[in-house]
Amino acid sequence: MSEVCKTPISFEFSAPKTEAAFSSLRRAYSRLSRFQHEFISVTYGAGGSTRDGTKHAVTALSNEGFTVAPHLSFGGDDEATIAGLLEDYQAAGIKQLVALRGDRQSGQGSAKMVHAAELVEFIRARTDDWFTIHVAAYPEIHPESISVATEIEFFKQKVEAGADCAITQYFFNVDAYQQFLAECHKAGITTPIVPGIMPITNLAGLQRFSSICGADLPRWLTKRLETLDGDDVAVKDFGCEVVTRLCERLIEAGAPGLHFYTLNQSKPSARILENLGY
Numbered sequence: 123m124s125e126v127c128k129t130p131i132s133f134e135f136s137a138p139k140t141e142a143a144f145s146s147l148r149r150a151y152s153r154l155s156r157f158q159h160e161f162i163s164v165t166y167g168a169g170g171s172t173r174d175g176t177k178h179a180v181t182a183l184s185n186e187g188f189t190v191a192p193h194l195s196f197g198g199d200d201e202a203t204i205a206g207l208l209e210d211y212q213a214a215g216i217k218q219l220v221a222l223r224g225d226r227q228s229g230q231g232s233a234k235m236v237h238a239a240e241l242v243e244f245i246r247a248r249t250d251d252w253f254t255i256h257v258a259a260y261p262e263i264h265p266e267s268i269s270v271a272t273e274i275e276f277f278k279q280k281v282e283a284g285a286d287c288a289i290t291q292y293f294f295n296v297d298a299y300q301q302f303l304a305e306c307h308k309a310g311i312t313t314p315i316v317p318g319i320m321p322i323t324n325l326a327g328l329q330r331f332s333s334i335c336g337a338d339l340p341r342w343l344t345k346r347l348e349t350l351d352g353d354d355v356a357v358k359d360f361g362c363e364v365v366t367r368l369c370e371r372l373i374e375a376g377a378p379g380l381h382f383y384t385l386n387q388s389k390p391s392a393r394i395l396e397n398l399g400y
Contacts, residue, residue: 130379131395132316134163136386137176137193144179146386151183153388157400160379163220163256166193173199177207181214191218191256196241204241208249220256220289221245221280239279246284257281259288259315261302262295265336274309281313288313289381291335292320294343294364296371316379317372321390322361325351362390366397373398 133154138144151162164179180192192211196204211219223238242255257280260273267273277288293299299317306315320337322328325347332339343364350356369380382391 129373129377130160131157131400132160132162132191132379132381133391134165134318134381134383135179137165138179139175143386144175144182147179148183150384150386150388151188154384154392155188157392157395161189161191161218163191163193163218163381166195166222173207177210180211180216184214184216189218190216191220191254192216193220193222194241194245195222195238201244204244205248208245212249212252217252218254218256219245220258221285222258237276237279239276239283242280242283242285254286255284257285257288259290259302260336261290261293261298262336262338264291270305274305274311277306278309278311281311285313287378288315290315290318292318292337292383294340294368295338296368296375298338299372299377300375314378316381317377318381318383319365319369319391319394320383321365321385321387321394322347323358323385323387323390324354325357358390362393362397366394369394369398 133151135147135151138147162183164176164183166173166176176192180190183190194204194207221238221241223241238257242257245253245255257277259277260267263270263273264276267276280288290299290302303315306313320328320331325344328347329339329344331337346360347357350360372380382394384391
């Protein structure tokens with residue numbers, strides 16, 4: 123693209139479990155911070171397994187003046203634990219959250235709250251409009267959804283509970299995203315839905331992530347990556363080309379933003395953004 127893009131961007135990082143991991147995250151973010159962005163988010167492991175790492179990372183980065191959105195899910199936590207986190211984030215001046223149902227660690231019992239809409243409602247009841255709340259959206263339908271209709275209904279419940287905007291699971295099919303927007307429009311949902319972008323750096327990792335989250339890998343993409351497997355440079359070059367084209371189509375279609383799943387790496391996202399003119 124010849125012109126500098128105006129579409130807002132944001133970055134997601136995985137929560138660090140050690141000081142060394144936090145230093146690595148900090149270095150990756152430092153390299154990406156040259157790209158003007160809205161915020162960064164930090165994940166919250168299954169069942170709150172990275173609760174302390176998430177809190178440490180977001181408060182440290184917030185204290186440095188960065189706009190940070192911690193992920194929050196109930197998992198196996200009780201309401202008092204979540205309420206305490208909300209109070210701590212408010213005290214730290216954090217104004218954004220990514221509210222998710224999240225995954226439970228194996229062996230954990232059932233939490234009182236079951237759906238993300240309940241978490242959004244819980245946050246609003248205790249903090250009013252302090253937080254801008256982001257929620258998840260699934261253009262290719264959540265693996266546990268029974269149908270498109272139930273997927274749209276669950277998403278609408280999150281919006282009606284008080285969500286301000288949504289970030290999608292990553293996808294490589296723009297038509298799936300546009301069809302999801304159309305279905306949301308029919309349901310009266312006007313909340314901004316930002317596409318999640320996954321840079322491609324290796325086939326095995328992409329297949330593993332996609333099998334877990336239900337993202338569809340087009341056959342043509344898998345086959346092409348298979349022919350390049352073993353040549354890391356070729357895989358990354360091709361992956362960058364594919365995701366750049368994806369982003370170009372999304373920008374041309376008027377996407378309200380692009381949210382990059384960095385996996386705590388800077389180069390893959392940076393190459394795509396440079397290609398786009400950022």
